[in-house]
Amino acid sequence: MTIVESSHRVVVASRNENPAEWTPFEWEDPVYGPQVKGEVAVIRPDGTSGSVMAGLWRTGRGIAGCAEDGSCLVDYSAPLGDETMVILEGTATITEVASGRTHQVGAGSIVANPKNVDLHWEIAAPFLKKFWVMWDSEIPGTPETDLIIGTISDNPEHWTPYEWVEPDHGPQTCGELTTVRATGSTGTLVTGLWRTGVGIAGCAEDGSSTIPYTAPLGDETMLILEGTAHLRDEVTGEEYELQAGDVVALPGGHPVTWTSHAPYVKKFFVITDANQTTE
Structure with a gap:
């Protein structure tokens, strides 16, 4: 798994990698006290503004805080910031403590847990694995009080x-998106799905597209869901062949060239910036 210390480099890893060492996930919960539940592998350690991290988290047999069969109960009041996640494997029941609302989630579910929204997780045996992005800043945002649920298969009519x-190429149009969450509890947070393909704005007749991109809206963390793409880092010259399951972290303002191969590409994205506001 690729981990870098610099916030100004592109990071590419995979949801399928299994590092030799996972770290028990420990945190001080203001509601429930010291907690150790599951284990974590960090892919993105930081960003160019605010506090952004991303990685993988899992539960299972023999993992900290889990039962003998790998099931796990987690009480979590989201003190570390807004957490946006995609469930990769396993199933769970999530209860919003304040309202009592429950949600059944499994592979493909998108879960947006606003900061300080208290949840109770009942994770079924034998395991669960998720991709997560954690975001916080000192700039006030738009606090949410409810959990937001979507799926990577969401396909709205519009x-x-x-x-x-x-900055160097002017107005651009490429692909199309649907938003899962458009505000953050702090700073700016936008998360959703983006796709290219036949008949989509900015794409060639076969569905491919090539664009210059500097992530001008903020640090972008993404999970490739379908298709293949090519990424060239215009600062270092490094090139990456991307496929479904790959995690990519782009620093805001960092120039790359992105090529979506035919016939289509679909990705899950999280954009964060402490210095912008979303209208």
Whole structure:
């Protein structure tokens, strides 16, 4: 698994990698006291603004805080910030403590846990694995009081063309997106799905596309869901062949060239920035 110390480098890893050492996930919960539940592997250790981290978390037999059969009960009041996750393996029942609402989640579920929203997780045996992005900053945002649930298979009737301005290349349009969460408890947080393909804005006739990209909206952390792509780091010259399951961390303002191969690409993304606000 690739881990870098610099916040100004591209990081590429995979949801399927299994590092030799996982770390027990320990935190001080203001509601439930000291906790040790599951274990974590960090892929993205930081970002260019605020506090952003990303990685993998898992439960199972012989893992800290889990029962003998690998099931696990977790009480978590999200003190570390907004957490956005994709369930990769396993199933769980999540209860919102304040309202009593329950949610059944499994592989493919997107779960957005706003900061300080108290949840009770009942994770079924034999294991669960998730990809997570944790975000916090000192800039006030838009606090949420409810859990937000989606799936990587979400396909609303209307997708929005993705339009942005590249500092050196001007206005750009490539692909289309649907938003799962558009606000953060602190700073700016936007998360959702983005795709390219035949007939989609900015794509060639075969569904491919090539764009200059500097992540101008903030640090971007993504999980490739479908298709293949090529990424060139224009600062270091490093090149990456990306496929479903790969995790990519782009620092805000860092120039890359992104090529989506035909016939399509779909990704889950989280954009964070302490210095912007979402209208």
